[in-house]
Amino acid sequence: MNRKLYQAVGRPLAPLYSFMMRVREQFYRNGVLATTTLPVPVISVGNLMLGGTGKTPLVQHLARLLQRHGFQPAIISRGYGGATKERVNIVSDGRQVRLEASYVGDEPRLLAETLPGVLVLTGVVRKLPAAQAVEMGANVLLLDDGFQHLAVRRDLDLVLFNADELAGNSRVFPGGDLREPVRALYRAHAFVLTGVEEANIARAVRFKNMLQEKFPGKQVFFSGSRAIGLVRQDVNGQRMQVLPKELGGRRCFAFCGIARPEGFQKTLKQLAIEPVAFKALADHHVYKERAVQHLLQAAASARADCLLCTEKDLVKLRGLAVNCTLKLPLYGVIMQAAPESSLDKLVLNYAAGKKQWLPQT
Structure with missing residues (x-):
């Protein structure tokens, strides 16, 4: 509905x-x-x-x-x-x-x-x-x-x-x-x-x-509200801040589980990031292994070579990244009021x- x-x-x-x-x-x-x-x-x-x-x-x-x-x-x-x-x-x-x-x-x-x-x-x-x-x-x-x-x-x-x-x-x-x-x-x-x-x-x-x-x-x-950069998270949950230019030329599959996904899409435009596909999930979406596998399948279908989400989504993916063998690089957008x-x-x-x-x- x-x-x-x-x-x-x-x-x-x-x-x-x-x-x-x-x-x-x-x-x-x-x-x-x-x-x-x-x-x-x-x-x-x-x-x-x-x-x-x-x-x-x-x-x-x-x-x-x-x-x-x-x-x-x-x-x-x-x-x-x-x-x-x-x-x-x-x-x-x-x-x-x-x-x-x-x-x-x-x-x-x-x-x-x-x-x-x-x-x-x-x-x-x-x-x-x-x-x-x-x-x-x-x-x-x-x-x-x-x-x-x-x-x-x-x-x-x-x-x-x-x-x-x-x-x-x-x-x-x-x-x-x-x-x-x-x-x-x-x-x-x-x-x-x-x-x-x-x-x-x-x-x-x-x-x-x-x-x-x-x-x-x-x-x-x-x-x-402004995006001040990106953070890359590896399969062990370690994070490193990187510049948006690191995504230059990459095919990003973007997704988020927040109340206003259109706000995240607007942020990506401001960063000059054009994802090859975008998936909006429910606010406070609970990421389980099956859901992550579906995201990976959607990313593969879009021929993406990296994943991009909000910082709020990033913290929920830490443990699952290992269990789901998350092979694609995973990035999050850092926002600042x-x-x-x-x-x-x-x-x-x-x-x-x-x-x-x-x-x-």
């Missing part, structure tokens, strides 16, 4: 889901459901939309920013797509990466691999890994995909919108793309429009103006406890 048909079928149920989310929010607001306050600043990076809004690159950027300014950040994630049922999972203790993507999810593993010195912990009940991170020495927490996780009080709530998708059809799931009704945005402290570029800047400005009109007092920031410097300043102020405004209710 395609997306539009699914939403048309689900539209009659959307008011019920919307009502349930409003009731849940009120339960937290009125103390019926408990909210945990942690002894260090908590910065949430989340969204209102289903699907990808560029949270992972922004969390990477903020973790590095905090590190550079002397903080010891920890990233707390639910660990979506991981097999673990443990209440607390230490993906990285800041010195070494401990757990595989199949166990804790692709995004936490990617964050752990790319952020040396940063604690990365997962758990469905996020107050537990958050408390553990504080015990391990973290003095500021980044709550990854945390906007709907109201059980942990946050000092700064950033809500992201992708500049191409914005608010979608503005309807609540399952009749639309929203996780909650639009009024939930009153909880946010600030908004970040990600993936802003020349082609969508005019639309992004209009959306920014609308947000500022509807939610006065809340700042709106722009963030670009480039937000306005004023967003960096805001985050550093909150991390230091210098709040610039109180949440509006």
Whole structure:
């Protein structure tokens, strides 16, 4: 069932889901459901939309920013797509990466691999890994995909919108793309429009103006996104950063399992990489040996001589590369968020406890 048909079928149920989310929010607001306050600043990076809004690159950027300014950040994630049922999972203790993507999810593993010195912990009940991170020495927490996780009080709530998708059809799931009704945005402290570029800047400005009109007092920031290079991963999982020119003249079979595959295709065009074939898989796709063999068969049919994917896909292919005798070179694209410097300043102020405004209710 395609997306539009699914939403048309689900539209009659959307008011019920919307009502349930409003009731849940009120339960937290009125103390019926408990909210945990942690002894260090908590910065949430989340969204209102289903699907990808560029949270992972922004969390990477903020973790590095905090590190550079002397903080010891920890990233707390639910660990979506991981097999673990443990209440607390230490993906990285800041010195070494401990757990595989199949166990804790692709995004936490990617964050752990790319952020040396940063604690990365997962758990469905996020107050537990958050408390553990504080015990391990973290003095500021980044709550990854945390906007709907109201059980942990946050000092700064950033809500992201992708500049191409914005608010979608503005309807609540399952009749639309929203996780909650639009009024939930009153909880946010600030908004970040990600993936802003020349082609969508005019639309992004209009959306920014609308947000500022509807939610006065809340700042709106722009963030670009750029590919900064490639990484080659061998069959043993060892990675080496390489220049895009290494793919010059090669026949690449590109694939990805992310929410917005069209975004990856756009990135490849910006890198002047024209794959001989492209395969879009489901978001958080679980790579098993049979699936990898199918990819290899598709690559062979296209007469490709290398494979190309996102970094998020790359971390899930490490163990399978050996078992599936992955003979073709495997590359991943390294993405980096480039937000306005004023967003960096805001985050550093909150991390230091210098709040610039109180949440509006």
